[in-house]
Amino acid sequence: MFIRSLCATILVICGVLPCFGQADQAANAEKQTKKKSAVDALAEMMAPKIDQAAVERGRKLFMPACGFCHGNDARGKSGPDLVRSAVVLHDDRGDTIGVVLRKGRPERGMPAFASLTDEQIADISLFLHSRASEVSNRFGYKLGDLVTGDPHKGEVFFQSHCTSCHSPTGDLAHISGKYEASELQRRMLYPSPNMIDTWLGRPVAPPAPTKVTVHLASGETVSGVLDHMDEFNVSLHDSGGKARTLSRENATVDVQDPRSGHSALLPQYTDDDMHNLLAYLETLK
Amino acid sequence: MKAHALTLGLLLVAPALAQELTPEMLLKPATGNWPTYNGDYSGQRHSPLQQINISNVSDLTEAWRYRATGFSPGFGSIIKSTPLEVNGVLYFTMPDNIWAIDARTGKDIWHFKYPQNEGNHIGQRGVAMWGNWLYFETPDCNLVSLNAKDGKERWRRKIADVKLEYFCTMSPLVVGNHIVAGVGGDSLDNPGFLESRDPETGDTQWHWNVEPSPGEPGSETWPDNDSRSHGGGMTWMTGTYDPQLHLLYWGTGNPNPVHAGEGRKGDNQWTCSIVALNVDTGKLAWGYQVSPHDTHDWDAVQTPILFDGEFDGKPRKLIAQASRNGFFFVLDRTNGQHLLTKPFIQTNWTLGINANGQPIPNPKKEPSRNGTLVSPSSNGASNWFAPTFDPSTGLFYVVASQSYSVFYLTAEGKAEGFAGRDDFLNYPGEIKAIDYKTGEIRWSHDIGAMGPGLLSTAGGLLFTGDNANHILAMDDATGKTLWHTTVAATQANGAITYELDGKQYVVVGAGDFLYAFTLRKTN
Numbered sequence: 001m002f003i004r005s006l007c008a009t010i011l012v013i014c015g016v017l018p019c020f021g022q023a024d025q026a027a028n029a030e031k032q033t034k035k036k037s038a039v040d041a042l043a044e045m046m047a048p049k050i051d052q053a054a055v056e057r058g059r060k061l062f063m064p065a066c067g068f069c070h071g072n073d074a075r076g077k078s079g080p081d082l083v084r085s086a087v088v089l090h091d092d093r094g095d096t097i098g099v100v101l102r103k104g105r106p107e108r109g110m111p112a113f114a115s116l117t118d119e120q121i122a123d124i125s126l127f128l129h130s131r132a133s134e135v136s137n138r139f140g141y142k143l144g145d146l147v148t149g150d151p152h153k154g155e156v157f158f159q160s161h162c163t164s165c166h167s168p169t170g171d172l173a174h175i176s177g178k179y180e181a182s183e184l185q186r187r188m189l190y191p192s193p194n195m196i197d198t199w200l201g202r203p204v205a206p207p208a209p210t211k212v213t214v215h216l217a218s219g220e221t222v223s224g225v226l227d228h229m230d231e232f233n234v235s236l237h238d239s240g241g242k243a244r245t246l247s248r249e250n251a252t253v254d255v256q257d258p259r260s261g262h263s264a265l266l267p268q269y270t271d272d273d274m275h276n277l278l279a280y281l282e283t284l285k
Numbered sequence: 286m287k288a289h290a291l292t293l294g295l296l297l298v299a300p301a302l303a304q305e306l307t308p309e310m311l312l313k314p315a316t317g318n319w320p321t322y323n324g325d326y327s328g329q330r331h332s333p334l335q336q337i338n339i340s341n342v343s344d345l346t347e348a349w350r351y352r353a354t355g356f357s358p359g360f361g362s363i364i365k366s367t368p369l370e371v372n373g374v375l376y377f378t379m380p381d382n383i384w385a386i387d388a389r390t391g392k393d394i395w396h397f398k399y400p401q402n403e404g405n406h407i408g409q410r411g412v413a414m415w416g417n418w419l420y421f422e423t424p425d426c427n428l429v430s431l432n433a434k435d436g437k438e439r440w441r442r443k444i445a446d447v448k449l450e451y452f453c454t455m456s457p458l459v460v461g462n463h464i465v466a467g468v469g470g471d472s473l474d475n476p477g478f479l480e481s482r483d484p485e486t487g488d489t490q491w492h493w494n495v496e497p498s499p500g501e502p503g504s505e506t507w508p509d510n511d512s513r514s515h516g517g518g519m520t521w522m523t524g525t526y527d528p529q530l531h532l533l534y535w536g537t538g539n540p541n542p543v544h545a546g547e548g549r550k551g552d553n554q555w556t557c558s559i560v561a562l563n564v565d566t567g568k569l570a571w572g573y574q575v576s577p578h579d580t581h582d583w584d585a586v587q588t589p590i591l592f593d594g595e596f597d598g599k600p601r602k603l604i605a606q607a608s609r610n611g612f613f614f615v616l617d618r619t620n621g622q623h624l625l626t627k628p629f630i631q632t633n634w635t636l637g638i639n640a641n642g643q644p645i646p647n648p649k650k651e652p653s654r655n656g657t658l659v660s661p662s663s664n665g666a667s668n669w670f671a672p673t674f675d676p677s678t679g680l681f682y683v684v685a686s687q688s689y690s691v692f693y694l695t696a697e698g699k700a701e702g703f704a705g706r707d708d709f710l711n712y713p714g715e716i717k718a719i720d721y722k723t724g725e726i727r728w729s730h731d732i733g734a735m736g737p738g739l740l741s742t743a744g745g746l747l748f749t750g751d752n753a754n755h756i757l758a759m760d761d762a763t764g765k766t767l768w769h770t771t772v773a774a775t776q777a778n779g780a781i782t783y784e785l786d787g788k789q790y791v792v793v794g795a796g797d798f799l800y801a802f803t804l805r806k807t808n
Contacts, residue, residue, distance in 0.1 A: 075699045083701060084473050084515065089448045136450050136472040138703035141695040148655045182708060185656060185691060190710035230733065230753035232769060266689050266710070267631055267660070271649070274658050274691075 038194035058127025094121035154280025217250035322456035328525035336789035338744030349391035364794030366411035395436035411456035422453035442487035467520030477518030491567030503554035517541030518556035522586035538584035544705030552577040571621030582663040607683035609665030627724025652692035662690030671738030671779035728764035738779025750776030
């Protein structure tokens, strides 16, 4: 449900255009090392601050003693799932599971583990809590291998849909080295900064220069690079580098959005197109 | 002199009565008050007030502004709540905080602060009122009852278990002597439910489970008891109510595990549904599932708006929802009979519409390991931002988003929790005016991003905000902006309106500010 409020945050922190975008060529401005994806950065930040050594001790105790019935990952086998168990979730360093462990539940076939020390039970508790956190913190979820498409088909798609703006030897040269696959897939589809980047305050490359021409009611025409536009005003840097904010009342505004090709393709892609195109971009090492 | 004495008498008596909100008051159209989350039971958020109207709205000006203080900054610490206004007092919230201020002047009356707690502080959408008592849901899922006069707590009762990752954000709904309270939290595969509590004691009057019990109709839409008892379906937005039919209408959230459907094959009733419950018993009268077997987090909690109108030439009692999955639905609210399904954005996730008007999910558009491109995103074609309906135009107004996401499945082995995630590509937003009889879009108005909520009035106006810190008033017949002003932050709640001393106010929340607008000169 994080995303629901993220949306509200977006509303708060964004003007119109800064939300909308970042150019392909902006990638060139970034370091030539693979940038950690925003979701991974968030995962690190959101990772619960748990004593990992204790979690590992707990895991080593849990697996041989409990894994046969509850599963080594505690998700349940013949015995119950302990990741979403109310007893476990209410436990604090063994204060509720300790009783169950020491006495067992013979009526349900669970043996007693009378020899476990308080410290060992606390470690097992911490391991189980870490499992629950891994499930409930979706921002820690790791993506699998995304590069499954056919690069040759991807190249064919690229040649017929992308070459009016992009070149594999120009702006997209070595693109696969710059982004992790999920980040590359996202930017390939629509090159906007990930809102998580913005939310985390991580540096994002400046937006692509968007050309704008404003025909004012007075007859004057002002052209330049767009800074911001909403329903009422348009702000730009004119050809002389001067910042201007103009009212849109009775004016005509012509925006040449460099992302318009991406917007037009979004409803057209099949998932195969997307996977093939990514596979092709991944060959641009 | 006699008249004077009477006036004085009223003035003296008035403060004693001032804050009482009787259940009967909730049955009348609200003009002096905005006594519930949606203003009235219909969920229309359409006010009969017309002092401010299309001919004079250009004279709208700020009457006062109030900046909330004393809250802990955080992700959800903006005004997402719809204020209540009862007898000249406004009550509004953030997570753990309630403020009461003077609705005429914006002056402080009291501030209530709930203790620090571990619940998710994603947002708080407002209080409910019964008599002299307020009802407030906390992040750690207590229902708190407070004295509306001074903000003193009288009791708190647990609604759901925060240790299981439930959290609570909504404004409860008061019907008669029922305080109807829903819950949220879909990260650890909990079952959804709705409860009615006694307004005096907080005791449970009834408890309705989103997942049917074994043997009940709908239980066959789950493969087994394990999936059914961990099936999700949160009830996190305020519903609507028909006093004649005595039915409560509620939207339910997505099933769990959220993005993995493999372990819960079937339709998964009554998740992602509009349900009608008897308000006294909590018994299901009918249910209509708008997203069978959802795998995209598309809660169907958007306000199900009630109105009476013609459909196919016959007068009908209707219920309509512009749902997060991108489809607009119209049903007969007496029995749940389907009347209309029409997309309000361009979606790409269905194989078509079945005979009962339900979208048929395309299995190929479920989240996958290497990514599935889907419209809308998990944030939806719409979300919690309040829609509105104007009976005079016959238009249903909604905040819509032609969004796209790449949905990934990440679960290895048994899926739990979200079991996947999606990567947002774009965040567009516009107001759309939908003709309820046909589902056609009459007009659209770009507001730059999804949100905030809407208010329509008999003055022919639609109030909302854009994502560049403007508050807008539009002609609700055309979508043309007639007035706007700049505020300190982006509006995040839905506007309300009320009339006091012959003066109509429009109140909106922007960041931690509340703004009130009135006409420069009241004619």
